[in-house]
Amino acid sequence: MNLILLGPPGSGKGTQSEFIVKKYGYCQLSTGDILRQAVANNTSTGIIVKDILAIGKLVGDELIIKIMEEKLSETQSMPGRIFDGFPRTILQAKSLEDLLHRNQMKLDLIIELSVDENILIDRITKRASESSVIREDDSIQVLKKRLDIYNVETKPIIDYYSSHYQLHKIDGMMTVDAVSKKIEVLIDSN
Numbered sequence: 760m761n762l763i764l765l766g767p768p769g770s771g772k773g774t775q776s777e778f779i780v781k782k783y784g785y786c787q788l789s790t791g792d793i794l795r796q797a798v799a800n801n802t803s804t805g806i807i808v809k810d811i812l813a814i815g816k817l818v819g820d821e822l823i824i825k826i827m828e829e830k831l832s833e834t835q836s837m838p839g840r841i842f843d844g845f846p847r848t849i850l851q852a853k854s855l856e857d858l859l860h861r862n863q864m865k866l867d868l869i870i871e872l873s874v875d876e877n878i879l880i881d882r883i884t885k886r887a888s889e890s891s892v893i894r895e896d897d898s899i900q901v902l903k904k905r906l907d908i909y910n911v912e913t914k915p916i917i918d919y920y921s922s923h924y925q926l927h928k929i930d931g932m933m934t935v936d937a938v939s940k941k942i943e944v945l946i947d948s949n
């Protein structure tokens with residue numbers, strides 16, 4: 760099972776990925792987590808992306824695609840993969856199709872979590888104030904930048920997927936459990 764979770768920052772992709780990992784044993788491929796880990800470990804990738812992450816811009820497609828290519832082959836034997844934070848551009852979306860094809864896989868489920876912008880800002884500022892892990896990009900200015908970039912660069916892939924695949928839209932403003940339940944129904948009926 761290859762599942763994409765689409766949605767803006769704060770839409771609940773991470774929370775729902777956790778639910779799917781627990782319930783179905785799939786692995787979560789979160790490009791944000793992978794990049795933050797690289798920064799924390801000061802790897803060569805980490806050094807390249809550190810400043811980009813801090814200002815909320817997108818890391819170059821080529822680097823992201825290379826990372827995903829590695830992850831995809833590492834997770835070949837898993838029962839499923841959740842793509843969280845990837846793809847974020849049309850080029851990444853097309854590359855994912857290519858990568859899956861080369862690994863004899865296909866895209867099985869595409870889910871969009873939709874949440875109003877004012878709620879996203881509230882959620883992320885709350886998350887930042889409660890979390891013990893400081894995310895440099897959770898400041899209000901960088902968050903606004905991330906939302907702008909989402910609207911300009913990532914929203915178009917929602918149109919792309921709606922016209923090429925079946926895109927399942929879920930109201931991400933429902934309770935966490937209600938959203939999980941909808942996801943469960945989609946996975947079980949796939």
Ligand code: ADP
Nearest residue numbers: 768790791812815816817818823844845847905
């Ligand atoms: P968010 O909570 O904003 O959805 P993520 O944790 O998914 O953020 O990603 C954090 C940062 O990592 C992004 O702002 C961006 O700099 C970088 N990043 C993550 N995924 C990608 C991607 N697919 N393409 C380019 N940059 C990415």
